Amino acid sequence: MKTFNDGCSGMGFYVLRSMLFAALLPLAACARQPAQKPVELTQTNEQGCTRQRSVGPQDPYADPAPLKQACVGPYLLALPQNYFDNQIGTEHDGSFALALEYPSLQPFKPGERIDLPVAKSLRTVRIRYGYSDRYTPLEILERTSTLPEYEPDSPSRSFKDRIKGEEVNGLTPYYVDMARVRAHYLGKGASKDTPLIQSESNDDWYVSFDVAGRVERLVSCASREMKDPGYDWRGDVPVKNSTIGMARCEHMFVIPDRDVLVSVSYLRDLLPQWQRLEARATAIFLQSQVTTERPAQGVPR
Template structure:
Protein backbone atom coordinates (compact mmCIF):
# COMPACT_ATOMS: atom_id res chain seq x y z
CA UNK A 1 0.00 0.00 0.00
CA UNK A 2 1.34 3.48 -0.80
CA UNK A 3 2.45 5.92 1.86
CA UNK A 4 -0.18 8.54 2.60
CA UNK A 5 0.40 12.04 1.23
CA UNK A 6 0.29 13.42 4.77
CA UNK A 7 3.17 11.17 5.81
CA UNK A 8 5.23 12.10 2.75
CA UNK A 9 4.71 15.79 3.47
CA UNK A 10 5.54 15.34 7.14
CA UNK A 11 8.74 13.35 6.59
CA UNK A 12 9.93 15.79 3.95
CA UNK A 13 9.43 18.65 6.40
CA UNK A 14 11.58 16.99 9.06
CA UNK A 15 14.77 17.85 7.22
CA UNK A 16 14.18 21.50 8.13
CA UNK A 17 13.86 20.89 11.89
CA UNK A 18 16.60 22.26 14.15
CA UNK A 19 18.40 19.31 15.68
CA UNK A 20 20.89 20.56 18.22
CA UNK A 21 21.54 23.70 20.17
CA UNK A 22 23.36 26.06 17.84
CA UNK A 23 23.16 23.71 14.85
CA UNK A 24 20.65 22.91 12.14
CA UNK A 25 20.27 20.23 9.54
CA UNK A 26 21.21 22.73 6.84
CA UNK A 27 24.84 21.72 7.40
CA UNK A 28 24.02 18.23 6.12
CA UNK A 29 22.98 17.03 2.69
CA UNK A 30 19.20 16.46 2.87
CA UNK A 31 18.00 12.90 2.59
CA UNK A 32 16.03 11.90 -0.48
CA UNK A 33 12.25 12.22 -0.07
CA UNK A 34 10.38 8.98 0.60
CA UNK A 35 9.44 6.96 -2.45
CA UNK A 36 5.68 7.14 -3.03
CA UNK A 37 5.71 3.44 -3.86
CA UNK A 38 7.49 2.54 -0.64
CA UNK A 39 6.09 -0.57 1.03
CA UNK A 40 4.15 -0.19 4.25
CA UNK A 41 3.23 -2.68 6.95
CA UNK A 42 0.27 -2.26 9.27
CA UNK A 43 0.65 -2.43 13.04
CA UNK A 44 -2.20 -2.80 15.50
CA UNK A 45 -1.79 -1.06 18.83
CA UNK A 46 -4.84 -1.64 20.97
CA UNK A 47 -7.91 -0.58 18.97
CA UNK A 48 -5.79 1.59 16.66
CA UNK A 49 -4.09 0.60 13.42
CA UNK A 50 -1.06 2.38 11.96
CA UNK A 51 0.49 2.07 8.50
CA UNK A 52 4.23 2.54 8.95
CA UNK A 53 6.77 2.47 6.11
CA UNK A 54 8.49 -0.91 6.18
CA UNK A 55 11.95 0.60 6.63
CA UNK A 56 10.75 2.54 9.68
CA UNK A 57 10.46 -0.70 11.65
CA UNK A 58 13.43 -1.69 13.80
CA UNK A 59 14.07 -4.85 11.75
CA UNK A 60 12.60 -3.35 8.55
CA UNK A 61 10.01 -6.12 8.36
CA UNK A 62 7.03 -5.14 10.49
CA UNK A 63 5.76 -5.75 14.02
CA UNK A 64 7.43 -8.42 16.15
CA UNK A 65 5.92 -11.89 16.29
CA UNK A 66 4.24 -11.01 19.59
CA UNK A 67 2.74 -7.85 18.10
CA UNK A 68 5.29 -5.50 19.63
CA UNK A 69 6.13 -2.41 17.60
CA UNK A 70 9.62 -0.93 17.57
CA UNK A 71 10.71 1.73 15.12
CA UNK A 72 14.16 3.05 14.28
CA UNK A 73 15.30 6.42 12.94
CA UNK A 74 18.61 8.20 12.48
CA UNK A 75 19.84 11.37 14.10
CA UNK A 76 19.62 14.22 13.16
CA UNK A 77 16.90 14.07 10.49
CA UNK A 78 14.77 11.53 12.37
CA UNK A 79 14.38 9.51 9.20
CA UNK A 80 14.71 5.73 8.75
CA UNK A 81 17.57 4.15 6.85
CA UNK A 82 16.82 2.97 3.30
CA UNK A 83 15.21 -0.44 3.06
CA UNK A 84 17.90 -3.12 3.19
CA UNK A 85 20.40 -1.02 5.17
CA UNK A 86 20.89 -2.39 8.69
CA UNK A 87 21.87 0.15 11.33
CA UNK A 88 24.38 -2.41 12.64
CA UNK A 89 26.27 -2.29 9.34
CA UNK A 90 28.34 0.76 10.27
CA UNK A 91 29.43 2.41 13.48
CA UNK A 92 28.13 5.74 12.18
CA UNK A 93 24.60 4.41 11.71
CA UNK A 94 24.73 2.48 14.97
CA UNK A 95 25.59 5.40 17.24
CA UNK A 96 23.12 7.68 15.45
CA UNK A 97 20.13 5.35 15.71
CA UNK A 98 17.17 6.14 17.94
CA UNK A 99 14.90 3.24 18.86
CA UNK A 100 11.21 3.91 19.44
CA UNK A 101 9.22 1.28 21.33
CA UNK A 102 5.43 1.68 21.15
CA UNK A 103 3.46 -0.22 23.79
CA UNK A 104 -0.22 -0.40 24.59
CA UNK A 105 -1.29 -0.02 28.20
CA UNK A 106 -4.25 -2.18 29.09
CA UNK A 107 -6.42 -2.85 32.13
CA UNK A 108 -5.80 0.59 33.64
CA UNK A 109 -8.36 3.23 34.48
CA UNK A 110 -7.90 6.68 32.97
CA UNK A 111 -6.47 7.96 36.25
CA UNK A 112 -4.08 5.01 36.52
CA UNK A 113 -2.89 5.59 32.97
CA UNK A 114 -2.28 9.29 33.61
CA UNK A 115 -0.22 8.41 36.70
CA UNK A 116 1.74 5.65 34.96
CA UNK A 117 4.99 7.62 34.71
CA UNK A 118 4.84 8.46 38.41
CA UNK A 119 5.04 4.72 39.11
CA UNK A 120 8.42 4.74 37.36
CA UNK A 121 9.95 7.14 39.87
CA UNK A 122 8.66 5.60 43.08
CA UNK A 123 9.03 2.22 44.83
CA UNK A 124 7.07 -0.75 43.51
CA UNK A 125 4.92 -0.55 46.64
CA UNK A 126 5.12 3.08 47.83
CA UNK A 127 3.56 2.10 51.16
CA UNK A 128 6.17 -0.59 51.85
CA UNK A 129 9.41 0.33 50.08
CA UNK A 130 12.42 -1.92 50.47
CA UNK A 131 15.59 -0.41 51.99
CA UNK A 132 17.25 -0.16 48.58
CA UNK A 133 14.15 1.41 47.01
CA UNK A 134 14.15 4.09 49.69
CA UNK A 135 17.57 5.18 48.46
CA UNK A 136 17.56 4.43 44.73
CA UNK A 137 13.98 4.26 43.45
CA UNK A 138 12.18 7.11 45.17
CA UNK A 139 12.27 10.54 43.57
CA UNK A 140 11.81 12.26 46.92
CA UNK A 141 14.98 10.60 48.26
CA UNK A 142 17.14 11.78 45.37
CA UNK A 143 19.11 15.01 45.19
CA UNK A 144 17.33 17.57 43.03
CA UNK A 145 19.64 19.27 40.56
CA UNK A 146 19.29 22.02 38.02
CA UNK A 147 16.40 22.40 35.60
CA UNK A 148 17.49 22.69 31.98
CA UNK A 149 15.59 22.35 28.69
CA UNK A 150 12.41 21.80 30.70
CA UNK A 151 13.81 18.82 32.63
CA UNK A 152 14.88 18.62 36.27
CA UNK A 153 17.69 16.22 37.11
CA UNK A 154 17.50 13.97 40.17
CA UNK A 155 20.59 12.03 41.26
CA UNK A 156 21.11 9.29 43.81
CA UNK A 157 22.23 10.59 47.20
CA UNK A 158 25.48 8.68 47.12
CA UNK A 159 26.27 9.26 50.78
CA UNK A 160 23.01 7.56 51.77
CA UNK A 161 23.58 4.84 49.19
CA UNK A 162 27.08 4.12 50.48
CA UNK A 163 25.81 3.91 54.06
CA UNK A 164 23.06 1.52 52.96
CA UNK A 165 25.55 -0.56 51.01
CA UNK A 166 27.99 -0.89 53.91
CA UNK A 167 25.19 -1.68 56.36
CA UNK A 168 23.79 -4.34 54.05
CA UNK A 169 26.93 -5.94 52.62
CA UNK A 170 29.71 -4.91 54.99
CA UNK A 171 33.03 -3.25 54.28
CA UNK A 172 34.71 -6.34 52.81
CA UNK A 173 32.92 -6.05 49.46
CA UNK A 174 33.71 -3.74 46.58
CA UNK A 175 32.24 -0.27 47.26
CA UNK A 176 29.35 0.94 45.08
CA UNK A 177 30.09 2.86 41.91
CA UNK A 178 28.10 6.08 41.31
CA UNK A 179 28.24 5.44 37.55
CA UNK A 180 26.04 2.37 37.99
CA UNK A 181 23.05 4.44 39.11
CA UNK A 182 21.17 6.45 36.50
CA UNK A 183 20.27 10.09 36.82
CA UNK A 184 16.58 10.83 36.35
CA UNK A 185 15.35 13.75 34.26
CA UNK A 186 11.71 14.58 34.89
CA UNK A 187 9.19 17.01 33.44
CA UNK A 188 6.22 17.59 35.73
CA UNK A 189 2.85 18.68 34.34
CA UNK A 190 0.64 21.42 35.74
CA UNK A 191 -1.25 18.82 37.79
CA UNK A 192 1.91 17.61 39.49
CA UNK A 193 2.04 14.35 37.52
CA UNK A 194 5.17 13.54 35.46
CA UNK A 195 4.65 13.79 31.71
CA UNK A 196 8.18 12.75 30.74
CA UNK A 197 10.67 10.53 32.59
CA UNK A 198 14.17 10.05 31.18
CA UNK A 199 16.77 7.87 32.89
CA UNK A 200 20.33 8.41 31.72
CA UNK A 201 23.87 7.40 32.47
CA UNK A 202 24.88 9.68 35.38
CA UNK A 203 26.79 12.89 34.73
CA UNK A 204 29.83 11.38 36.47
CA UNK A 205 30.42 9.59 33.16
CA UNK A 206 31.26 11.69 30.13
CA UNK A 207 29.17 11.48 26.96
CA UNK A 208 31.80 9.47 25.11
CA UNK A 209 30.53 11.05 21.89
CA UNK A 210 30.09 14.53 20.44
CA UNK A 211 28.15 16.28 17.71
CA UNK A 212 29.98 17.07 14.48
CA UNK A 213 28.08 18.61 11.56
CA UNK A 214 24.87 17.43 13.17
CA UNK A 215 25.89 13.77 13.44
CA UNK A 216 26.94 11.89 16.57
CA UNK A 217 30.57 10.72 16.45
CA UNK A 218 32.76 8.83 18.89
CA UNK A 219 35.39 10.69 20.89
CA UNK A 220 38.70 8.87 20.33
CA UNK A 221 39.91 7.02 23.39
CA UNK A 222 36.49 6.88 25.05
CA UNK A 223 35.14 3.33 25.30
CA UNK A 224 31.80 4.08 26.98
CA UNK A 225 28.87 6.00 25.55
CA UNK A 226 26.35 7.62 27.89
CA UNK A 227 22.77 6.70 26.95
CA UNK A 228 19.19 7.57 27.89
CA UNK A 229 15.89 5.73 28.20
CA UNK A 230 13.09 8.22 27.59
CA UNK A 231 9.42 7.49 28.36
CA UNK A 232 6.24 9.46 27.78
CA UNK A 233 2.55 8.85 27.11
CA UNK A 234 0.41 9.45 24.03
CA UNK A 235 -3.08 9.55 25.59
CA UNK A 236 -5.09 9.78 22.37
CA UNK A 237 -3.90 6.28 21.47
CA UNK A 238 -3.37 4.92 25.00
CA UNK A 239 0.33 4.33 24.36
CA UNK A 240 3.50 4.26 26.41
CA UNK A 241 6.47 5.32 24.27
CA UNK A 242 10.05 4.41 25.15
CA UNK A 243 12.98 5.94 23.28
CA UNK A 244 16.64 4.96 23.54
CA UNK A 245 19.44 7.25 22.34
CA UNK A 246 22.84 8.74 23.27
CA UNK A 247 22.69 11.23 26.13
CA UNK A 248 24.39 13.92 24.05
CA UNK A 249 21.08 14.64 22.29
CA UNK A 250 19.02 14.76 25.50
CA UNK A 251 18.42 18.54 25.08
CA UNK A 252 16.31 17.69 22.02
CA UNK A 253 13.87 15.48 23.94
CA UNK A 254 10.90 17.65 22.98
CA UNK A 255 11.78 17.43 19.29
CA UNK A 256 11.79 13.64 19.55
CA UNK A 257 8.45 13.55 21.36
CA UNK A 258 6.95 15.82 18.71
CA UNK A 259 8.30 13.54 15.99
CA UNK A 260 6.65 10.47 17.52
CA UNK A 261 3.31 12.22 17.99
CA UNK A 262 3.27 13.57 14.43
CA UNK A 263 4.35 10.23 12.99
CA UNK A 264 1.52 8.43 14.79
CA UNK A 265 -0.98 10.99 13.54
CA UNK A 266 0.33 10.82 9.96
CA UNK A 267 0.37 7.02 9.79
CA UNK A 268 -2.97 6.37 11.51
CA UNK A 269 -4.97 4.12 9.21
CA UNK A 270 -8.41 5.44 8.36
Protein backbone atom coordinates in the same frame (compact mmCIF):
# COMPACT_ATOMS: atom_id res chain seq x y z
CA MET B 1 -0.25 -80.70 -15.69
CA LYS B 2 1.62 -81.17 -12.44
CA THR B 3 0.96 -78.45 -9.92
CA PHE B 4 4.03 -76.99 -8.19
CA ASN B 5 2.97 -76.91 -4.56
CA ASP B 6 6.00 -77.23 -2.28
CA GLY B 7 5.32 -74.11 -0.23
CA CYS B 8 7.59 -71.80 -2.20
CA SER B 9 4.72 -70.19 -4.01
CA GLY B 10 3.10 -69.33 -0.65
CA MET B 11 6.39 -67.86 0.63
CA GLY B 12 6.71 -65.77 -2.53
CA PHE B 13 3.24 -64.42 -1.93
CA TYR B 14 4.05 -63.37 1.61
CA VAL B 15 7.33 -61.74 0.51
CA LEU B 16 5.53 -59.87 -2.27
CA ARG B 17 2.79 -58.79 0.11
CA SER B 18 5.35 -57.55 2.68
CA MET B 19 7.19 -55.56 0.02
CA LEU B 20 3.96 -54.02 -1.20
CA PHE B 21 2.87 -53.17 2.39
CA ALA B 22 6.23 -51.53 3.10
CA ALA B 23 5.96 -49.46 -0.07
CA LEU B 24 2.49 -48.29 0.90
CA LEU B 25 3.43 -47.32 4.48
CA PRO B 26 4.62 -43.77 3.61
CA LEU B 27 1.45 -43.20 1.60
CA ALA B 28 -0.68 -44.41 4.49
CA ALA B 29 1.20 -42.17 6.92
CA CYS B 30 0.62 -39.19 4.67
CA ALA B 31 -3.03 -40.07 4.44
CA ARG B 32 -3.33 -40.13 8.26
CA GLN B 33 -1.64 -36.73 8.74
CA PRO B 34 -4.04 -33.83 9.29
CA ALA B 35 -4.14 -31.20 6.63
CA GLN B 36 -1.49 -28.52 7.15
CA LYS B 37 -2.91 -25.47 8.91
CA PRO B 38 -3.09 -22.53 6.53
CA VAL B 39 -0.84 -19.57 7.26
CA GLU B 40 -2.68 -16.87 9.17
CA LEU B 41 -2.71 -13.73 7.05
CA THR B 42 -3.97 -11.49 9.85
CA GLN B 43 -3.42 -11.13 13.58
CA THR B 44 -5.84 -9.56 16.07
CA ASN B 45 -4.71 -8.26 19.46
CA GLU B 46 -6.60 -8.10 22.76
CA GLN B 47 -8.00 -4.66 21.97
CA GLY B 48 -9.52 -5.83 18.68
CA CYS B 49 -6.99 -4.30 16.29
CA THR B 50 -6.43 -6.55 13.26
CA ARG B 51 -3.28 -6.19 11.17
CA GLN B 52 -2.11 -7.79 7.96
CA ARG B 53 0.82 -10.11 8.65
CA SER B 54 3.91 -10.32 6.48
CA VAL B 55 4.33 -13.92 5.39
CA GLY B 56 7.05 -15.57 3.35
CA PRO B 57 10.58 -14.25 2.77
CA GLN B 58 11.08 -10.57 3.58
CA ASP B 59 13.36 -8.20 1.68
CA PRO B 60 14.66 -5.36 3.87
CA TYR B 61 16.41 -3.84 0.84
CA ALA B 62 13.18 -3.32 -1.12
CA ASP B 63 13.09 0.23 -2.45
CA PRO B 64 10.61 1.83 -2.34
CA ALA B 65 9.88 0.20 1.01
CA PRO B 66 6.49 -1.53 1.14
CA LEU B 67 3.96 -0.55 3.80
CA LYS B 68 3.70 -2.82 6.83
CA GLN B 69 0.95 -2.77 9.45
CA ALA B 70 1.28 -2.73 13.24
CA CYS B 71 -1.12 -2.51 16.17
CA VAL B 72 -0.80 -0.36 19.30
CA GLY B 73 -3.74 -1.25 21.49
CA PRO B 74 -6.87 -0.51 19.41
CA TYR B 75 -4.95 1.60 16.89
CA LEU B 76 -3.83 0.25 13.52
CA LEU B 77 -0.71 1.84 12.00
CA ALA B 78 0.81 1.52 8.53
CA LEU B 79 4.43 2.53 7.91
CA PRO B 80 7.09 1.89 5.26
CA GLN B 81 9.06 -1.11 6.47
CA ASN B 82 12.36 0.80 6.67
CA TYR B 83 10.90 2.73 9.64
CA PHE B 84 10.98 -0.46 11.68
CA ASP B 85 14.04 -1.30 13.78
CA ASN B 86 14.51 -4.58 11.88
CA GLN B 87 13.46 -2.92 8.58
CA ILE B 88 10.98 -5.69 7.75
CA GLY B 89 8.01 -4.99 10.04
CA THR B 90 6.69 -6.34 13.32
CA GLU B 91 8.00 -9.41 15.10
CA HIS B 92 5.97 -12.63 14.96
CA ASP B 93 4.02 -11.62 18.09
CA GLY B 94 3.17 -8.18 16.74
CA SER B 95 5.70 -6.26 18.86
CA PHE B 96 7.89 -3.66 17.18
CA ALA B 97 10.18 -0.66 17.57
CA LEU B 98 10.93 2.12 15.13
CA ALA B 99 14.40 3.46 14.36
CA LEU B 100 15.25 6.93 13.10
CA GLU B 101 18.67 8.29 12.18
CA TYR B 102 20.09 11.30 13.98
CA PRO B 103 20.30 14.19 13.12
CA SER B 104 17.71 13.99 10.33
CA LEU B 105 15.19 11.94 12.37
CA GLN B 106 14.29 10.19 9.13
CA PRO B 107 14.25 6.40 8.72
CA PHE B 108 17.44 4.65 7.66
CA LYS B 109 17.67 3.70 3.99
CA PRO B 110 16.23 0.27 3.14
CA GLY B 111 18.57 -2.48 4.37
CA GLU B 112 20.93 -0.04 6.06
CA ARG B 113 20.37 -1.52 9.53
CA ILE B 114 21.21 -5.09 8.56
CA ASP B 115 24.40 -6.17 10.38
CA LEU B 116 24.18 -2.86 12.24
CA PRO B 117 27.63 -1.33 12.89
CA VAL B 118 28.36 0.70 16.03
CA ALA B 119 28.44 3.95 14.03
CA LYS B 120 24.81 3.54 12.94
CA SER B 121 23.78 2.29 16.37
CA LEU B 122 25.06 5.54 17.88
CA ARG B 123 22.94 7.56 15.46
CA THR B 124 19.81 5.54 16.22
CA VAL B 125 16.82 7.12 17.93
CA ARG B 126 14.59 4.20 18.88
CA ILE B 127 10.83 4.61 19.46
CA ARG B 128 8.37 2.24 21.11
CA TYR B 129 4.62 2.70 21.60
CA GLY B 130 2.73 0.97 24.40
CA TYR B 131 -0.85 0.49 25.47
CA SER B 132 -2.30 -1.08 28.62
CA ASP B 133 -5.78 -2.19 29.60
CA ARG B 134 -4.70 -2.39 33.23
CA TYR B 135 -3.06 0.97 33.86
CA THR B 136 -3.31 4.40 32.28
CA PRO B 137 -0.06 5.85 30.90
CA LEU B 138 0.10 8.32 33.81
CA GLU B 139 -0.23 5.47 36.29
CA ILE B 140 2.62 3.63 34.56
CA LEU B 141 4.82 6.71 34.77
CA GLU B 142 3.93 7.10 38.45
CA ARG B 143 4.80 3.45 39.16
CA THR B 144 8.07 3.81 37.29
CA SER B 145 9.15 6.63 39.59
CA THR B 146 8.12 5.06 42.91
CA LEU B 147 9.83 2.53 45.15
CA PRO B 148 9.41 -1.11 44.09
CA GLU B 149 8.04 -3.49 46.71
CA TYR B 150 11.09 -5.74 46.45
CA GLU B 151 13.48 -2.89 47.39
CA PRO B 152 11.59 -0.42 49.61
CA ASP B 153 14.78 1.18 50.94
CA SER B 154 16.40 1.90 47.56
CA PRO B 155 18.14 5.30 47.61
CA SER B 156 17.60 5.88 43.88
CA ARG B 157 13.97 4.95 43.22
CA SER B 158 12.10 7.86 44.79
CA PHE B 159 12.09 11.63 44.41
CA LYS B 160 12.67 12.23 48.11
CA ASP B 161 15.99 10.39 48.12
CA ARG B 162 17.33 12.20 45.07
CA ILE B 163 18.93 15.60 44.68
CA LYS B 164 16.46 18.07 43.19
CA GLY B 165 18.14 20.55 40.85
CA GLU B 166 17.26 23.75 39.06
CA GLU B 167 15.09 23.46 35.95
CA VAL B 168 17.02 22.27 32.87
CA ASN B 169 15.58 22.66 29.36
CA GLY B 170 12.06 22.94 30.79
CA LEU B 171 12.40 19.80 32.95
CA THR B 172 13.03 19.41 36.68
CA PRO B 173 16.09 17.26 37.38
CA TYR B 174 16.27 14.76 40.21
CA TYR B 175 19.88 13.62 40.28
CA VAL B 176 20.86 10.30 41.75
CA ASP B 177 22.82 10.79 44.97
CA MET B 178 25.77 8.52 44.19
CA ALA B 179 27.38 9.06 47.63
CA ARG B 180 24.17 7.80 49.23
CA VAL B 181 23.89 4.93 46.78
CA ARG B 182 27.45 3.78 47.48
CA ALA B 183 27.02 4.04 51.24
CA HIS B 184 23.76 2.10 51.03
CA TYR B 185 25.09 -0.88 49.10
CA LEU B 186 28.54 -0.98 50.71
CA GLY B 187 26.76 -1.04 54.05
CA LYS B 188 24.94 -4.16 52.86
CA GLY B 189 28.25 -5.87 52.10
CA ALA B 190 28.59 -5.09 48.39
CA SER B 191 32.10 -4.87 46.97
CA LYS B 192 33.48 -1.64 45.52
CA ASP B 193 33.26 -3.00 41.97
CA THR B 194 29.58 -3.96 42.27
CA PRO B 195 27.74 -2.58 39.19
CA LEU B 196 24.97 -1.14 41.40
CA ILE B 197 27.31 1.48 42.84
CA GLN B 198 28.83 2.55 39.52
CA SER B 199 27.58 5.74 37.90
CA GLU B 200 26.91 3.89 34.62
CA SER B 201 24.29 1.77 36.43
CA ASN B 202 22.36 4.70 37.87
CA ASP B 203 20.18 7.24 36.11
CA ASP B 204 19.28 10.86 36.71
CA TRP B 205 15.65 11.81 36.17
CA TYR B 206 14.32 14.83 34.30
CA VAL B 207 10.63 15.26 34.99
CA SER B 208 7.57 17.35 34.22
CA PHE B 209 4.34 17.20 36.23
CA ASP B 210 0.74 17.92 35.28
CA VAL B 211 -1.51 20.40 37.12
CA ALA B 212 -2.50 17.64 39.56
CA GLY B 213 1.14 17.01 40.44
CA ARG B 214 1.34 13.67 38.60
CA VAL B 215 4.36 12.67 36.52
CA GLU B 216 3.46 13.30 32.88
CA ARG B 217 6.94 13.01 31.40
CA LEU B 218 10.00 11.14 32.68
CA VAL B 219 13.41 11.18 31.00
CA SER B 220 15.86 8.80 32.65
CA CYS B 221 19.49 9.45 31.63
CA ALA B 222 22.86 8.01 32.56
CA SER B 223 24.13 9.71 35.72
CA ARG B 224 25.86 13.07 35.34
CA GLU B 225 28.75 11.46 37.24
CA MET B 226 29.45 9.43 34.10
CA LYS B 227 31.74 12.15 32.72
CA ASP B 228 32.78 10.34 29.53
CA PRO B 229 29.61 9.38 27.63
CA GLY B 230 31.46 6.82 25.51
CA TYR B 231 31.36 8.83 22.28
CA ASP B 232 32.69 12.03 20.75
CA TRP B 233 31.20 14.41 18.20
CA ARG B 234 32.35 15.22 14.69
CA GLY B 235 30.14 18.10 13.74
CA ASP B 236 26.61 16.84 14.44
CA VAL B 237 27.52 13.15 14.11
CA PRO B 238 28.39 11.02 17.19
CA VAL B 239 31.46 8.77 16.92
CA LYS B 240 32.30 5.95 19.37
CA ASN B 241 35.46 6.37 21.41
CA SER B 242 37.42 3.75 23.35
CA THR B 243 35.36 4.07 26.54
CA ILE B 244 33.19 1.06 27.32
CA GLY B 245 29.46 1.78 27.29
CA MET B 246 27.35 4.70 26.11
CA ALA B 247 25.43 7.31 28.06
CA ARG B 248 21.83 7.19 26.89
CA CYS B 249 18.40 8.46 27.89
CA GLU B 250 15.03 6.70 28.02
CA HIS B 251 12.31 9.30 27.49
CA MET B 252 8.70 8.36 28.38
CA PHE B 253 5.65 10.49 27.73
CA VAL B 254 1.97 10.25 26.81
CA ILE B 255 0.28 11.02 23.49
CA PRO B 256 -2.72 13.19 24.40
CA ASP B 257 -6.18 11.73 23.63
CA ARG B 258 -4.73 8.33 22.68
CA ASP B 259 -3.79 6.73 26.04
CA VAL B 260 -0.55 5.66 24.38
CA LEU B 261 2.71 5.62 26.33
CA VAL B 262 5.76 6.39 24.19
CA SER B 263 9.36 5.51 24.98
CA VAL B 264 12.17 7.16 23.01
CA SER B 265 15.80 6.10 23.46
CA TYR B 266 18.66 8.40 22.46
CA LEU B 267 22.15 9.61 23.43
CA ARG B 268 22.37 11.63 26.63
CA ASP B 269 23.80 14.62 24.76
CA LEU B 270 20.48 14.93 22.89
CA LEU B 271 18.50 15.69 26.05
CA PRO B 272 18.31 19.44 25.22
CA GLN B 273 16.41 18.37 22.08
CA TRP B 274 13.79 16.36 23.98
CA GLN B 275 10.90 18.47 22.66
CA ARG B 276 11.94 17.91 19.03
CA LEU B 277 12.33 14.16 19.64
CA GLU B 278 8.99 13.93 21.42
CA ALA B 279 7.21 15.87 18.67
CA ARG B 280 8.67 13.60 15.99
CA ALA B 281 7.63 10.39 17.79
CA THR B 282 4.12 11.79 18.27
CA ALA B 283 3.80 12.91 14.65
CA ILE B 284 4.84 9.50 13.30
CA PHE B 285 2.16 7.79 15.38
CA LEU B 286 -0.64 10.19 14.45
CA GLN B 287 0.27 10.37 10.75
CA SER B 288 0.57 6.60 10.34
CA GLN B 289 -2.79 5.76 11.93
CA VAL B 290 -5.16 3.78 9.74
CA THR B 291 -7.83 3.63 12.45
CA THR B 292 -8.39 6.19 15.19
CA GLU B 293 -10.88 4.25 17.29
CA ARG B 294 -10.80 4.90 21.01
CA PRO B 295 -11.40 2.10 23.55
CA ALA B 296 -15.07 1.38 24.22
CA GLN B 297 -16.56 3.25 27.16
CA GLY B 298 -16.67 1.24 30.36
CA VAL B 299 -13.50 -0.76 29.64
CA PRO B 300 -11.35 -0.80 32.84
CA ARG B 301 -8.35 1.50 32.43
